[in-house]
Amino acid sequence: MSTGRIQFAEQSGTFVLKFVGEVRLTLCSALDATIEKIFTALNFSAIVIDLTETESIDSTTLGLLAKLSILSRQKVGLLPTVVTTNPDISRLLQSMGFDQVFNIVDRPIPCTDCLTDLPSQDQNEEVVRSKVLEAHKILMGLNDSNREAFHDLVNALERG
Numbered sequence: 001m002s003t004g005r006i007q008f009a010e011q012s013g014t015f016v017l018k019f020v021g022e023v024r025l026t027l028c029s030a031l032d033a034t035i036e037k038i039f040t041a042l043n044f045s046a047i048v049i050d051l052t053e054t055e056s057i058d059s060t061t062l063g064l065l066a067k068l069s070i071l072s073r074q075k076v077g078l079l080p081t082v083v084t085t086n087p088d089i090s091r092l093l094q095s096m097g098f099d100q101v102f103n104i105v106d107r108p109i110p111c112t113d114c115l116t117d118l119p120s121q122d123q124n125e126e127v128v129r130s131k132v133l134e135a136h137k138i139l140m141g142l143n144d145s146n147r148e149a150f151h152d153l154v155n156a157l158e159r160g
Helices: 025-041 059-076 087-095 125-140 144-159
Strands: 005-011 014-023 046-057 081-083 103-105
Touching: 005 025, 014 025, 025 059, 025 125, 046 059, 046 087, 059 125, 087 103, 125 144
Parallel strands: 014 046, 046 081, 081 103
Antiparallel strands: 005 014
């Protein structure tokens, strides 16, 4: 079981996703469903990803966050904001090329009362494999370093 959780809120046209603890692929179906929900609304002014309480975050989750940014720019011309105060998380985001697809800031936003945990989602093996594959393909598209790092994993997942 994951010790992490993802919380969500919509407040005054701002969508907030807060990642708490160790965020792993077990939360990715719920995250992906929430990303889809955000883009069915299309009446928002900002997307904020709060990583101030994130201890660790896996590459599948990072890939879905990159998907969120890409969709945001394509559908509404908006660059989402990531808030991080953890130097290790900040370095990870930089190494993955997130500074190209997000505004990265170090000032948390006050919204603790408005957040609710994302509901759990069914996790069959094929759904998880599909999410992992999609997320890593997105990461590979961000920079050459990611392309090299995830090439073998993506090939293995595509072979099934």
